[in-house]
Amino acid sequence: MLKRSKGLAYTLLYNRFMVWLIVLLVGAGYVILRAVDGIFYLNFRRLMSGVVHDASRDSLTVVRKAQVSHLFRRKYKLKKIRMELAGGSYWMSIPVIVTGIGRDKNERKYMGKIIDDASVLKHRYMTLMRNLGAMASGAGLTFDEHADAKDMVEYERDSLMRLKDQGVAVPEVFGVHRLNDGDYMLVMEFVEGKPLSKVELSEGIVEQVFATLKTMHEKGVFHGDVKLDNFLFDGRCLVVVDCLKIQEADMQKAQDFDLICAICALAQKVPVPKVVELALKYHSGEELRRSCGLIGIALNKVDLDLPEDKVDAIVDMLGPEDLAPLPEAAS
CATH class of the missing domain: 3.30.200.20 (Phosphorylase Kinase; domain 1)
Known part of the structure; x- marks a missing residue:
């Protein structure tokens, strides 16, 4: 009986109409809570993300x-x-x-x-x-x-x-x-190490994140879910522990998404100007500016807890076209 009930539940949840209905309802609720948080400086959106995360x-x-x-x-x-x-x-x-x-x-x-x-x-x-x-x-x-x-x-x-x-x-x-x-x-x-969420982030560790992404991107590989818990530090080097699936035709966009997710994730523990400074050692100013166009998607990640002042700092440094040009990546 339990197996049959579970099978029925999965059938309903896999139904394409039901999937889109739930996604639209959750998405609408998320947008509303985000607006409420912005007006009243509350944390309902983060609370909702935590509840969904824990329940799943x-x-x-x-x-x-x-x-x-x-x-x-x-x-x-x-x-x-x-x-x-x-x-x-x-x-x-x-x-x-x-x-x-x-x-x-x-x-x-x-x-x-x-x-x-x-x-x-x-x-x-x-x-x-x-x-x-x-x-x-x-x-x-x-x-x-x-x-x-x-x-x-x-x-x-x-x-x-x-x-x-x-x-x-x-x-x-x-x-x-x-x-x-x-x-x-x-x-x-x-791997005997700690996720970056549990490690004090030195300049060397931050550089390793951007160097790792640079190597991956040069080889035509992307990560897709860059967050602190998907990199382990074993005392010497970083270890990548997860990847997501994306359409091959979107590779440049995928790499931009990796980059802005890395900037946002690291900015949780490191000042934004320092993150950008270290990113520029491996990625060009054009790449950083382009990646900022995807910051809205990055900010919707349930594992990201980035204060509004840091979001504003990232956008101020990377977003507007009329700002002074960023230096190129070191060769």
Whole structure:
């Protein structure tokens, strides 16, 4: 009975008319709350984002724990397996740290991401919200949906492997495994580091963010979801841990989106003039100005908490055409 009810719920939520109806209602509510916040200096929009974020998080059920334990015993030859949810901001997958004893009697740690039908559904709604915002702002940027959980997990695997081939620091991928009919797990190297949201951001770390994006963009790769929790710092270098799907025809816009998201994310913890100064070491003034045209979409990210004064500072430095030209990136 429970399985049938769950199936009916997914059928309704996947219905194209229902999807657009919910997206339009949520989008309208978001716009209204943003206007109210701007007039009365309240935080209703952030509260709404937090409620949606928390409500959509998944958990490690007893069944999932059993499936993961079976997988790591069979494929990775682990014993005495323990697992815990990873920290940070997540809601489109279930990140799990798996620890156990290997054949050599030494402790082994792996990072796993469980992706299921709920992940695909949440990704679909998020994608439509972003595309709606992009259309409203005339950004000409189109995010793509995933067909199913298998497509979603394989895309993330392939993106990480492609980045690694291009010299970008990413976790090593060990494999994709099916846990049951609709659940998959991406197993990766566990990186002993902290997300940038938990790290004091030095000039060197900020430079690494822009240098990493520059390398990715030069190789025709984009990130698509730049935020502090999607970069880990292991004490020496940054590690990229996530990517989103976008239409290939929009590559320049995608790179602009990466850049403005990086500027906004870093500006949460670093003064805006310093962020722009360090960005200019790797990206031209023209690129920074162009990226500012997408700031409206970047500000709608649920994981971004940027005060209005910092938004104004970014727009003042990068937006108006009549400002003094920004210097070019260092060669």
